[in-house]
Amino acid sequence: MTDARGPVDDPDVCVIGAGPAGALVAYTLASRGHRVVVLEAGDRFDRSEDEIRMERSLRPAHDAGEVWNMEQGDGRDAYTSSGERGYPLNAARVKGVGGSTLHWQGMVMRMHEKDFEMRTRHGVGRDWPLSYEDLRPYYARAERELGVAGTDDNPYAPPREEPFPLPAFEPSYSDALFADACEEVGVEMHSVPNARNSEPYDDRGACVGYGTCQPVCPSGAKYTADVHARKAEEEGATVIDLAQVERLETDSTGDGVEAAVYTTPRNTHRQSADVFVIACGGVETPRLLLLSRSREHPDGLANSSGAVGRYFTEHLFAGAGGTVEDRTRQNHVGFITSESHALYDGDEPTPLGTKLEFFNYAGPSPAIEAMNADDWGDGLLEDLRGSYGNNIAMGGLVEQIPDAENRVALDETTTDNLGNPVPDVRWSVGERTAEAIRAANGVQHDVLKAMDADIGWTVGPPDTGPAYHHMCTTRMGHHDDETVVDARTKAHDLDNLYIASSSVFVTAGAMNPTLTIAALALRTADHIDEEL
Amino acid sequence: MELTRRDALVALGGAGAAAGGAYTVSRLDDEEAARGIVERLVPVAEVVYPSQVEVTTDFLETYVVGRIEDREGYLGGVSDSLDTIDSYAVNLREEAFRDAPHDARDSLLRYMGVDEAEPDPDGTEAERVRYYVVNELQYALYTSPVGGKLVGIENPVGYPGGTDTYRRGP
Numbered sequence: 269m270t271d272a273r274g275p276v277d278d279p280d281v282c283v284i285g286a287g288p289a290g291a292l293v294a295y296t297l298a299s300r301g302h303r304v305v306v307l308e309a310g311d312r313f314d315r316s317e318d319e320i321r322m323e324r325s326l327r328p329a330h331d332a333g334e335v336w337n338m339e340q341g342d343g344r345d346a347y348t349s350s351g352e353r354g355y356p357l358n359a360a361r362v363k364g365v366g367g368s369t370l371h372w373q374g375m376v377m378r379m380h381e382k383d384f385e386m387r388t389r390h391g392v393g394r395d396w397p398l399s400y401e402d403l404r405p406y407y408a409r410a411e412r413e414l415g416v417a418g419t420d421d422n423p424y425a426p427p428r429e430e431p432f433p434l435p436a437f438e439p440s441y442s443d444a445l446f447a448d449a450c451e452e453v454g455v456e457m458h459s460v461p462n463a464r465n466s467e468p469y470d471d472r473g474a475c476v477g478y479g480t481c482q483p484v485c486p487s488g489a490k491y492t493a494d495v496h497a498r499k500a501e502e503e504g505a506t507v508i509d510l511a512q513v514e515r516l517e518t519d520s521t522g523d524g525v526e527a528a529v530y531t532t533p534r535n536t537h538r539q540s541a542d543v544f545v546i547a548c549g550g551v552e553t554p555r556l557l558l559l560s561r562s563r564e565h566p567d568g569l570a571n572s573s574g575a576v577g578r579y580f581t582e583h584l585f586a587g588a589g590g591t592v593e594d595r596t597r598q599n600h601v602g603f604i605t606s607e608s609h610a611l612y613d614g615d616e617p618t619p620l621g622t623k624l625e626f627f628n629y630a631g632p633s634p635a636i637e638a639m640n641a642d643d644w645g646d647g648l649l650e651d652l653r654g655s656y657g658n659n660i661a662m663g664g665l666v667e668q669i670p671d672a673e674n675r676v677a678l679d680e681t682t683t684d685n686l687g688n689p690v691p692d693v694r695w696s697v698g699e700r701t702a703e704a705i706r707a708a709n710g711v712q713h714d715v716l717k718a719m720d721a722d723i724g725w726t727v728g729p730p731d732t733g734p735a736y737h738h739m740c741t742t743r744m745g746h747h748d749d750e751t752v753v754d755a756r757t758k759a760h761d762l763d764n765l766y767i768a769s770s771s772v773f774v775t776a777g778a779m780n781p782t783l784t785i786a787a788l789a790l791r792t793a794d795h796i797d798e799e800l
Numbered sequence: 801m802e803l804t805r806r807d808a809l810v811a812l813g814g815a816g817a818a819a820g821g822a823y824t825v826s827r828l829d830d831e832e833a834a835r836g837i838v839e840r841l842v843p844v845a846e847v848v849y850p851s852q853v854e855v856t857t858d859f860l861e862t863y864v865v866g867r868i869e870d871r872e873g874y875l876g877g878v879s880d881s882l883d884t885i886d887s888y889a890v891n892l893r894e895e896a897f898r899d900a901p902h903d904a905r906d907s908l909l910r911y912m913g914v915d916e917a918e919p920d921p922d923g924t925e926a927e928r929v930r931y932y933v934v935n936e937l938q939y940a941l942y943t944s945p946v947g948g949k950l951v952g953i954e955n956p957v958g959y960p961g962g963t964d965t966y967r968r969g970p
Contacts, residue, residue: 319813320871326958327939329919329931440966466963476960486813487960600955600966628966634951635942635958639935642916645906649850652942652951 273508273532275539276305280800282528282541283307284513284556287367288782289768289789290547291496292413296793298503302800305506305539306497307530309344309552310363311337312509313370315494318486325483328640335483336362336370343685344512347551351674352696360736361549365509366494368549368736369782371483374463374490374603376416376783378407381426382613383621383777390619393670393775397745397755400426403787410786411461414491415469418461424609425458434466436605437475440628441597442660443606449718455610455624455711462603463491463782470495479629481602508532514688515560516544516765522564524763531686543796547768547789550580550738554676554771555691557742557752570759573749576742577676580693581668581776583735584701586622586708588716589630589661590724596660599633612778617707620700621667621778624711631659660721662712665735666704667778668697676741695734702729737781742771756795757788768792802854803946808862810959811944812870823862828869833879838864840882841933843898847906848937850950863940877921877932884925885933888912909934 281297283290286308298304313336324330333339338358345363349355362370382389384396384403404426411418411433418432436459443457450457464481465474475489485492497507513530517538527538546553554577560569568576604625611622634652641648679692709728716723727733745751747760757772759765768789770781809823825834838861845855867874889897889908897905909915912926919931941947943958952970955961 322958323939326943327919327931327935329921329935437963438967441969475963477955477962477965478960479955479957595952595970597953597966597968597970599953599957600961601963602957605966633957634948634953635939635956638938638942639919644848644915644934644938646850649950656951656953 271532271534271537273511273534275537276303276506279303279305279541281305281543281545281796282539283545283547284528285367285547285549285552286365286493286497286507286509287547287549288369288493288496289785290367290545291493291500292786292789293545293547293768293793293796294500294505294507295496295503296790297796298500298505300797302797303504304500305508305541306500307511307513307528307539308363308365308507308509309512310365310509312365312507313494315488318484318488321484322478322480322486325480326636326639328636332483333358336364338362343683346682346684346690348679348682348690348692349695350679350692351694355693355695355734357551357691357693360734360738361551365497365507366492369491369493372782373482373780375780376411376414376461376463377779378426378428379777379779379784380424380609380612380621383775383779386775390615392619394743394745394750396774403784403791404429406787406791407783409790410783413496413790414463414783414786415465415472416461416463416783417466419459422458422609423456424612432461434469436460437462437464437466437603438605440601440605442628442630443626445592445594445596445660445719446606446626446715449715450608452718453711453714455608455715457606457608457626460604460607461783464603465489475601477601479599479602479633512686513556514686516556516569517560518562518564518569518762522562525569525765543764543766543800545766545768545792545796549769550741550771551676551691551693553767553769554741555678558678559688565761570742570752570761570765572761573751575750575752578672579670579740579743580674580676580695580738581670581740581773582695583665583737583776583778584668584697584705584732585663585727585735586666586705586712586732587661587663588709588712588723588726589627589659590716590721591658592660592719592721593658595657596630598628598630598659601628604628611708611711617710618704620669620704622704622708623665623778624708625663627661627663630661632656660716660719662715664708664712665778665780666701666708667776668701670740670775671696671698697729697732705729705732735780737770737776739770739773739776739781742767742769743774744772745774757792758795766792766796801852801946803856803859805858805862807944807946808859808866808940810946811863811940812866813958813960823865825861825865828865830875833875834865834868837875837878837882840886840898841937843905844885844909844933845937846902847909848934849941852950853941867936873921874932877928878936881929881932884929885909885912
């Protein structure tokens with residue numbers, strides 16, 4: 269019996285991974301007349317079932333992984349975490365058509381100019397082999413593709429050439445509560461660019477306020493990359509789901525990739541192509557390269573530098589919150605409407621990027637609290653009234669310094685459902701990064717104190733966690749012993765292998781990475797188009 | 801505050817908006833089973849919901865029919881859980897749960913351990929009752945504006961209440 273997920277005959281390009289990077293590369297190249305096949309390890313989800321997914325995400329009986337079929341029990345998503353700090357990998361990603369945008373928050377800022385030159389400006393990490401100006405037109409294209417709602421009111425943002433495609437979401441009531449305190453402390457607030465429709469755009473409706481953006485937006489107002497996977501198919505691309513790529517095989521010289529070997533629920537196949545693009549995120553991308561070791565590439569594909577998997581970098585969460593006397597009107601929507609980049613540039617309080625966020629979802633949500641409570645009736649209602657109403661909180665992301673010892677390696681002692689070694693995420697947080705987290709906490713406390721808040725919690729260095737942004741594991745640069753791909757995101761070691769992923773970031777900044785992932789993917793697609 | 805058929809349609813979300821016609825048990829193949837569930841849910845809801853909420857058959861019938869049509873496994877799960885509750889009531893009080901006074905019903909559910917049980921559709925008796933009965937009722941109430949307003953939030957999580965309310969003051 270034939271396998272409906274069998275290989276495509278003689279494609280120009282094989283893209284591995286149908287998240288935002290892969291979907292945008294596939295769509296761009298297909299729309300320019302190239303024959304494209306996309307291999308995606310996860311499911312193609314029926315989005316008409318998103319309300320059921322939303323309910324699963326709210327009801328305490330269901331694990332987070334159930335929402336998007338992660339950790340199904342067959343070992344597909346197995347991993348280990350042997351670093352100083354545990355890394356909850358499967359909470360941090362989704363495998364499927366759309367990738368991790370299926371469960372993402374949807375914040376889409378451009379990186380600042382300094383992020384591309386951290387070595388020159390601050391002696392941190394390496395400079396990128398491209399500048400903000402190089403990426404600037406691609407940022408604009410990415411904003412149009414994703415449908416970004418924003419307004420040009422951020423005095424700290426890098427220059428932009430055109431308005432956002434959609435108007436920004438208006439500030440929340442609680443943003444107004446923060447405003448005076450921020451002015452007192454000297455932290456200027458501004459809007460947040462959201463990949464979320466503030467009005468209908470690209471055949472998707474406007475946000476209707478389900479409040480469950482993360483992990484699922486049943487209205488489809490939040491951008492998810494299955495949008496571009498579908499557009500790629502409309503342009504003639506083939507997207508094959510449940511196709512786990514196990515390794516890439518090179519030709520006899522070892523100079524070019526010849527085929528992707530992938531396994532479906534029914535069979536194992538070889539997909540050939542002229543050009544290959546790995547777009548599997550910051551963990552599975554290096555893993556696939558390492559799994560593709562061969563006689564010609566004994567340390568893994570594209571790994572003559574030894575940098576594949578190294579410099580695994582995250583954004584660290586810093587936050588604080590408590591209660592104020594006034595009602596704060598939280599948990600009506602699941603996204604934020606104001607943030608501040610006031611601490612981002614310069615040396616004070618730290619040269620590392622720091623972004624501050626003003627939450628619209630501080631404190632418990634009554635529905636979730638009710639389903640977890642050990643009471644009901646009038647007693648429960650009294651408890652809910654006591655816990656809801658006066659919470660306030662600030663969050664923030666802090667840049668992590670790249671460290672070669674933070675890495676994704678293969679755990680040779682543990683295998684996945686196909687018998688391949690699983691990724692081992694080794695992660696720690698260094699002292700300079702911890703200092704930056706403490707500095708962010710200090711400003712957060714200053715703002716909350718200026719509001720006369722009773723500060724009830726702080727997330728600082730001891731209990732900080734990752735923002736689920738996997739970066740720098742196949743970073744770009746000039747051909748030397750520390751980088752994997754060049755400025756065009758093409759592997760130094762191979763003639764026809766590109767990488768579209770946050771794994772090519774050189775440093776992390778503190779901006780949510782997906783807009784930069786999208787911009788780089790569009791740029792990669794342009795380079796491949798030129799080459800073909 | 802009386803819970804209405806309209807409140808139940810709101811609580812059902814898209815399923816409630818999409819389906820045509822009235823959500824009455826007469827539209828179901830197993831009309832009797834659904835009617836029995838509604839009748840047996842009323843005395844549980846009277847305990848689980850705050851006293852200022854007036855539980856109505858209209859509300860529960862609409863919600864239950866919507867759930868039966870939209871959630872696989874709901875009918876069997878809720879029916880079995882209500883059987884469990886009744887069986888405890890008969891054994892302990894020699895009467896059906898619905899015939900017990902309000903305080904006794906409350907005590908019986910706590911005796912079963914439902915108040916502290918982790919909800920689990922495949923768990924112990926108490927865990928299944930928590931999942932299929934108590935948390936179904938809580939989800940219906942507190943993810944809809946009628947329940948949210950009791951606490952002070954007219955657009956609770958899970959309800960598509962638009963993008964105006966988050967901007968309004970108290």
